[in-house]
Amino acid sequence: MTDKKDTNNDELKLVDVDNQPRRSTQWYGKLDKDGFIHRSWMKNQGLPDHSFDGRPIIGICNSWSELTPCNSHLRELAEYVKRGVWEAGGVPLEFPVMSLGETQMKPTAMLFRNLMSMDVEESIRAYGLDGVVLLGGCDKTTPAQLMGACSVDLPTIVVSSGPMLNGKYRGKDIGSGTDVWKFSEAVRGGHMSLDEFMRAESGMSRSRGTCMTMGTASTMACLTEALGMSLPENGTLPAVDARRQALSHLTGMRIVEMVKEQLKPSDILTKAAFENAIRANAAIGGSTNAVVHLLAIAGRVGIDLTLDDWDRIGAEVPCLVDLMPSGKYLMEDFHYAGGFPALTQRLKSTFDWSTKTVGGITFGEANEGAECFNDDVIRTLDNPLRDKAGIAVLRGNLSPQGAIIKPSAATPKLLQHTGKAVVFENIEDYKERIDSPDLDIDADSIMVLKGCGPKGYPGMPEVGNMALPSKLLEQGITDMVRISDARMSGTAFGTVVLHVAPESTIGGPLALVKNGDEITLDVEARSLHLHISDEEMATRKAQWQPEESEYHRGYAKLYIDSVLQADQGADLDFLVGKSSSKVNRESH
Numbered sequence: 001m002t003d004k005k006d007t008n009n010d011e012l013k014l015v016d017v018d019n020q021p022r023r024s025t026q027w028y029g030k031l032d033k034d035g036f037i038h039r040s041w042m043k044n045q046g047l048p049d050h051s052f053d054g055r056p057i058i059g060i061c062n063s064w065s066e067l068t069p070c071n072s073h074l075r076e077l078a079e080y081v082k083r084g085v086w087e088a089g090g091v092p093l094e095f096p097v098m099s100l101g102e103t104q105m106k107p108t109a110m111l112f113r114n115l116m117s118m119d120v121e122e123s124i125r126a127y128g129l130d131g132v133v134l135l136g137g138c139d140k141t142t143p144a145q146l147m148g149a150c151s152v153d154l155p156t157i158v159v160s161s162g163p164m165l166n167g168k169y170r171g172k173d174i175g176s177g178t179d180v181w182k183f184s185e186a187v188r189g190g191h192m193s194l195d196e197f198m199r200a201e202s203g204m205s206r207s208r209g210t211c212m213t214m215g216t217a218s219t220m221a222c223l224t225e226a227l228g229m230s231l232p233e234n235g236t237l238p239a240v241d242a243r244r245q246a247l248s249h250l251t252g253m254r255i256v257e258m259v260k261e262q263l264k265p266s267d268i269l270t271k272a273a274f275e276n277a278i279r280a281n282a283a284i285g286g287s288t289n290a291v292v293h294l295l296a297i298a299g300r301v302g303i304d305l306t307l308d309d310w311d312r313i314g315a316e317v318p319c320l321v322d323l324m325p326s327g328k329y330l331m332e333d334f335h336y337a338g339g340f341p342a343l344t345q346r347l348k349s350t351f352d353w354s355t356k357t358v359g360g361i362t363f364g365e366a367n368e369g370a371e372c373f374n375d376d377v378i379r380t381l382d383n384p385l386r387d388k389a390g391i392a393v394l395r396g397n398l399s400p401q402g403a404i405i406k407p408s409a410a411t412p413k414l415l416q417h418t419g420k421a422v423v424f425e426n427i428e429d430y431k432e433r434i435d436s437p438d439l440d441i442d443a444d445s446i447m448v449l450k451g452c453g454p455k456g457y458p459g460m461p462e463v464g465n466m467a468l469p470s471k472l473l474e475q476g477i478t479d480m481v482r483i484s485d486a487r488m489s490g491t492a493f494g495t496v497v498l499h500v501a502p503e504s505t506i507g508g509p510l511a512l513v514k515n516g517d518e519i520t521l522d523v524e525a526r527s528l529h530l531h532i533s534d535e536e537m538a539t540r541k542a543q544w545q546p547e548e549s550e551y552h553r554g555y556a557k558l559y560i561d562s563v564l565q566a567d568q569g570a571d572l573d574f575l576v577g578k579s580s581s582k583v584n585r586e587s588h
Helices: 033-043 074-087 109-126 141-152 178-188 194-204 216-227 242-261 271-284 289-301 307-314 331-336 339-346 363-367 427-433 534-543 554-562
Strands: 002-004 057-062 091-096 131-136 156-160 167-169 172-174 392-394 402-405 416-424 446-449 481-484 496-501 518-522 527-530
Touching: 057 074, 057 109, 057 242, 074 091, 074 131, 074 242, 109 141, 109 554, 131 141, 131 242, 141 156, 141 216, 141 289, 156 216, 156 242, 167 194, 172 194, 178 194, 216 271, 216 289, 216 339, 271 289, 271 307, 271 339, 289 307, 307 392, 307 402, 339 363, 416 427, 446 518, 481 518
Parallel strands: 057 091, 057 131, 131 156, 416 446, 446 481, 481 496
Antiparallel strands: 167 172, 392 402, 402 496, 416 518, 518 527
């Protein structure tokens, strides 16, 4: 509450007991025309005079949308955040931002992650806010909101939407994404009827929330917890569990205290915090998409995070969470087993326990005393789901700036493999030819897909886990080495090399691969090699011609002209860094 009010230069000097002036005073503390306008219009919502007496103004940045099904309950969660803010003496004000429906948007939600981050950043900066609660949860909304908030650097805390309840079909648990890919392959291979496939659809998404597998949404929720940007259990609490409503209430209370403490993302998101998140991603069997998202978030706070850090820090960490797509359980099971806090106790020697969190305590203090209640779901160190499960970074003449693979979701015997390339020049070429009986391909071949990088698609879609040819599925083949400059869903699986950089569309070596070329994947050696001479590579490069883009206006053109490569987080070049929260000019 306010300690004192002084009048000087026609402005109310609204100061808390810590003698820190509120940022919102620049909007609501002036005794002039501008202050009148700001306060008067806000009062038409029924806010009393004392709402503007120096209380922290808390923005609730909400990505609610009926077009983003996993965020469709966030309006409800916002009400619980507001309860907490009011209880702690703040004033909550909810505002919408662009929402990215991962399962609904074309050509890919990733195209719009950076646009949403701009919406979040500019909304937070332009309004008279002292702190912000980020309400989101779908794959790209969490990183987009964090990127935008970090560029402003006001006190910030996250509430994720939470995972759906377990899917059910014929008395068994089924997982979003993961089982869709399996069922689809089974239909194409003649092992499942179309009628059975359609029946499974109704049991897959049976409550509000994000994918209940360890897809990108749940990965980023857990990594947000690992970064210290949310309260404990945010990563795993089911969307429909009343305890997520209680967590939202507690988060509303906490953001008010964070404003008083001036605890900002830049205080929390240190290099050590990102290193904790990389370790966590390995331990949970997290999404490969976390790589581009953490790189982008780090870029917004000025942290030098690289692909090499992913390999250096995470490669030796075991996967302990037995959860789809790497394992068999689902997010409900993970939470009931003790959730992310319990996992941290299994890896006490792995994490840095001294990093700060939004709770005002260290990472170690936030997770102290957490227990595991199911050793099948959260395994012990002597019984890991996968040993050395971190994302592997591959380099070589095919990926000089790096490529990645998720060993925990791959077939072990394919992690060292040499085969002849079957090349698809773009996604249309792939779709046209993949099921042709004349396709010259066998189980030892390596499928190569071009034209799916950040600039090429555009937006770097989740098509890297290419479905196998139907004629091989019919033979019982379930996995092959696949290479592309695309991404894949966090719910996907297979021996899939992703994020090849530089991408083919700008003339990266991937663009030069021809049918029949021999390629060697050697994950242990961290190598991806195209078996042609340097002279042949140079000759092909000289003959290569870029295709003209079909995008000539609007955001898509801005994106293509400005987007960085995957190894740099695929942010827009002019968005890297931050611009602070200062706004010096008035609107009238």
